[in-house]
Amino acid sequence: MEEGNFQNGGGLGVKVMTDEQMEMLRKQIAVYATICEQLVEMHKDLSAQQEFAGMRLGNPYCDPLLSSAVHKIGSRQRWTPKPAQLQILEQIFEQCNATPGRQKIKDITRELAQHGQISETNVYNWFQNRRARSKRKQSAVVPNNGESEMETENESFREKKTRPEDSQPDENTTPLADQMYFNSPDIGFDQLVGKMESPGSCIPYWQMEQYDLLG
Amino acid sequence: MEEGNFQNGGGLGVKVMTDEQMEMLRKQIAVYATICEQLVEMHKDLSAQQEFAGMRLGNPYCDPLLSSAVHKIGSRQRWTPKPAQLQILEQIFEQCNATPGRQKIKDITRELAQHGQISETNVYNWFQNRRARSKRKQSAVVPNNGESEMETENESFREKKTRPEDSQPDENTTPLADQMYFNSPDIGFDQLVGKMESPGSCIPYWQMEQYDLLG
DNA sequence: CCCGTATGAATGAAAG
DNA sequence: CTTTCATTCATACGGG
Secondary structure, three states, X not given: OOOOOOOOOOOOXXXXXXXXXXXXXXXXXXXXXXXXXXXXXXXXXXXXXXXXXXXXXXXXXXXXXXXXXXXXXXXXXOOOOOHHHHHHXXXXXXXXXXXXXXHHHHHHHHHHHOOOOOOHHHHHHHHHHHHHHHHHHHOOOOXXXXXXXXXXXXXXXXXXXXXXXXXXXXXXXXXXXXXOOOOOOOOOHHHHHHHOOOOOOOOOHHHXXXXXXXX | XXXXXXXXXXXXXXXXXXHHXXXXXXHXXXXXXXXXXXXXXXXXXXXXXXXXXXXXOOOHHHOHHHHHHHHHHHOOOOOOOOHHHHHHHHHHHHHOOOOOOHHHHHHHHHHHHOOOOOOHHHXXXXXXXXXXXXHHHHXXXXXXXXXXXXXXXXXXXXXXXXXXXXXXXXXXXXXXXXXXXXXXXXXXXXXXXXXXXXXXXXXXXXXXXXXXXXX
C-alpha cells in the first residue's frame, strides 16, 4: 500500500487521523450544528406566524409516514431498526458487548417496542450480528507469524470500509475526511439539538477520554 | 484504555479509533446531515407559504458549505473492479462457485491488488453478490411448469420462526429512517422537532446516561 | 436531463 | 459463535 492513505491503520482495526483531519471534521459538524440551530429557529418563527394567521396545517404526529408518499410501503419483510432503536441497541452494546441473556433480551425488546414494531428475535439477531461483525475486525492481524510488515493487506473480512480509490483512473476523491470518525457515543436528536447551543466553539463528542474507545 | 489518547501524547495530535466507532460516527454525521436536510425542506416549504415574511437573514440552505459538507461525508465511493481484476475474479468464480474461505480471499486479494487498489472486503462482496445474482438468475429461468401463480420462486421459505411484520408506515417512523441519506420526501417538522422536545414520549434511560457523559 | 439498469455495499435472518 | 444467504440500498453508467 502506498503512503498517503491513513486509512489502513496497520490492520489493527484502528484508524489514525491527524489534527488537520480532526479539525476538518470538527468544522464539518460545527457547520451542521449551526445550520440545524438556525433552521430550527426559523421554523419556529415561521410556524408561529402561520399559526397566528390561522392556517395551521399539519398536526405534529399526524402525517408520520411521509415516506409512504413514495410508494415504498408494503414490501419490507425484514425488520429494519429505526434510528431510535439503533441508538438504544448501540448503547447497550457498548456497555457490554456480550450477548444479553434471555431476560435481558426481553427487557431490551420491550424498551425498543416503544419505538416501533420489534421482536425478541430481532434483538437477538441484532446482537449476534453486531458482535460477529465487530469481532471480525479484531482478528485479521493473525494470518501469519513471520510477517514482516503489519501493514499491507491485512484487512479482515467484511467489516472494513475500505476506500480503494487511489488507483482509480478518473478522479481521485479527496483523500481526507472521507471516512473520519470520532469516538462518540450514540447521540440522539435531543443531544444534537442540545449541542447546538454552543455551535462553533465546542466539539464535545470526541473529546471524551473517559469514554471507552473500544466500547 | 490505552487507545484513548496515547497517540496524542506523541505530540502528533492524532486519535485512534476502531472501525466500529468510525462507522458509528459516520452514521451519526449522516443523521445530522439528514436532519439538516429535512429541516431545510421544511423551511423551504414554509417559506414559500410565508413569503411575505421576506428573507430576513438569508437562507442557510443556500449555503454552499452545507451541500459540500453533506456531500463530502454523506457519500461514499464504491470500488469498481478493473477489467483485469474482473477477469481474474470471473475466472476464479468459474472454478469454484462457492464463497472462498478467508485465506482464499486473502490470496485473491493479494493477486488482484497488483492490478489496482482493492481490499478483501471488496473481494468478499464480489463473490457474495456474484453468487446471489447467478442463483437468482437461474431460479428465474426455471420458475415453474404450472402457469398458476407461482409466488416468485422461493418466497415461501420466508416464513420462519420470527416475523416482526413489516415496518408499519405510521407510528414512530422517523425522518432519518431507513437510510441515513436524504431520500425521504417531506417530513413533518413537528415530528422532527418532537423528537427533541417531547421527553415524556420517549426518553429512555440511555439518553440520560449519554447526556451525562457528553455534558 | 432524467430514467432505467448493473452492481458494490450494508445488514437482518438463518444455517452450520 | 461463525459463516452464509437473501434482500435492500445507493451509485455509476448508458440510453432516450
